[in-house]
Amino acid sequence: MQETIEQKCISKGVKLTDQRKIIAKVMSESTDHPDVIELYKRVSKIESKISIATVYRTVKLFEEAGIITKHDFRGGKARYEELNESHHDHLIDIKTGEIIEFVDEEIEKLQKKVAEKYGYDLVDHKLELYGVKKKS
Amino acid sequence: MQETIEQKCISKGVKLTDQRKIIAKVMSESTDHPDVIELYKRVSKIESKISIATVYRTVKLFEEAGIITKHDFRGGKARYEELNESHHDHLIDIKTGEIIEFVDEEIEKLQKKVAEKYGYDLVDHKLELYGVKKKS
DNA sequence: GTAGATGCAAAGTATTTGCGACAAG
DNA sequence: CTTGTCGCAAATACTTTGCATCTAC
Numbered sequence: 084m085q086e087t088i089e090q091k092c093i094s095k096g097v098k099l100t101d102q103r104k105i106i107a108k109v110m111s112e113s114t115d116h117p118d119v120i121e122l123y124k125r126v127s128k129i130e131s132k133i134s135i136a137t138v139y140r141t142v143k144l145f146e147e148a149g150i151i152t153k154h155d156f157r158g159g160k161a162r163y164e165e166l167n168e169s170h171h172d173h174l175i176d177i178k179t180g181e182i183i184e185f186v187d188e189e190i191e192k193l194q195k196k197v198a199e200k201y202g203y204d205l206v207d208h209k210l211e212l213y214g215v216k217k218k219s
Numbered sequence: 220m221q222e223t224i225e226q227k228c229i230s231k232g233v234k235l236t237d238q239r240k241i242i243a244k245v246m247s248e249s250t251d252h253p254d255v256i257e258l259y260k261r262v263s264k265i266e267s268k269i270s271i272a273t274v275y276r277t278v279k280l281f282e283e284a285g286i287i288t289k290h291d292f293r294g295g296k297a298r299y300e301e302l303n304e305s306h307h308d309h310l311i312d313i314k315t316g317e318i319i320e321f322v323d324e325e326i327e328k329l330q331k332k333v334a335e336k337y338g339y340d341l342v343d344h345k346l347e348l349y350g351v352k353k354k355s
Numbered sequence: 356g357t358a359g360a361t362g363c364a365a366a367g368t369a370t371t372t373g374c375g376a377c378a379a380g
Numbered sequence: 381c382t383t384g385t386c387g388c389a390a391a392t393a394c395t396t397t398g399c400a401t402c403t404a405c
Contacts, residue, residue: 098379100385119369134387139370155291159395160369174337183337190329194348197323201310203350210346212330214339234404236360255394270362275395295370296394360403367396377386 087111088150088165095148102133106141110151110165116182118160156182156211172210221303223247227286238269242277246287246301252309252318254296292318292347308346 088107092099109125117125123138142163145151152166156175170191171184190210198205224243228235245261253261259274278299281287288302292311308326310319326346334341 098384100379102386132387136371136388137386140385143371155293157291174334174339176339177342185333185337187329187333190326190333193323193326193329194346197321197326198310198348198350201319201321201350202353203310203312203348204353205348205350206313207349208347209349210330211344212334212339212341213343213345214334214337214341217338217340234359236404238361268362272363272396273361276360279396357405358403359405361401363399365396365398367394369392369394371390371392373390374388375386377384379384380382 091150097148102137103141105129106138116154116162116164118162174212174214176216177213178215224286231284233284238273239277241265242274252290252298252300254298310348310350312352313349314351
């Protein structure tokens with residue numbers, strides 16, 4: 084079992100308030116990629132007096148601490164996902180909005196190679212595939 | 220020589236107003252990836268009474284017509300770029316913000332393969348590499 | 356002539372922030 | 381205790397829109 088968000092907060096010196104614990108729990112239990120409003124809704128079910136400002140502040144904090152990650156998929160709103168040791172990219176169904184996570188070592192390697200070719204060290208990357216389900 | 224934005228508008232039945240001609244010209248001459256504010260500034264130098272609402276409406280129109288493309292790089296604002304037959308991805312210097320355009324056929328092929336693996340037809344994709352310039 | 360485009364300002368979204376009250380370490 | 385957090389509402393940033401006027405075709 085890997086470290087929980089709460090444990091990561093402790094090891095990174097992030098103060099753990101009740102609100103943050105709840106947001107951490109909700110993030111951990113989310114298998115999708117919720118935006119702030121969605122997160123706020125889920126959090127509110129557990130503790131209704133958490134304000135949306137706190138949700139915004141907390142996701143930003145967690146992101147800066149490297150605990151969760153932010154995506155700017157199409158649609159304007161930022162969406163978040165727990166970060167764990169297994170990196171992956173996303174395949175997005177443009178009809179249904181469904182998101183499939185995948186990893187392709189070959190692509191990862193090639194990305195590093197491209198960066199090197201231009202004299203860069205690859206720090207991060209974003210790969211999103213947009214597709215439609217095949218008939219067959 | 221390839222088709223200009225103006226020519227594309229004509230062939231796609233997009234009405235060509237003076238404002239659109241100016242915005243088209245500015246987009247064509249931009250080798251970077253300007254956001255709407257930047258575009259508005261450049262356009263204003265040529266014709267100062269174009270409103271920012273028109274710039275927003277026009278980039279949206281051009282985007283829907285498949286004439287330019289929109290990027291949501293880090294930093295909140297949408298940025299635009301003329302679309303031409305040569306597809307490419309972006310390598311972004313996280314220190315300076317500089318953007319390098321590149322193509323890697325190998326990666327392109329692998330992306331299609333990944334989509335197929337999950338039963339999808341690849342319609343579009345977004346690949347952004349974030350890096351820092353090497354010392355040496 | 357007419358459908359669609361423009362300018363302006365007002366309205367929408369998404370997100371951030373100032374501030375007094377409050378809680379974690 | 382003291383530093384940092386929370387809730388609230390106001391502020392900001394980016395983008396869209398209603399409406400009267402104007403223009404390309």
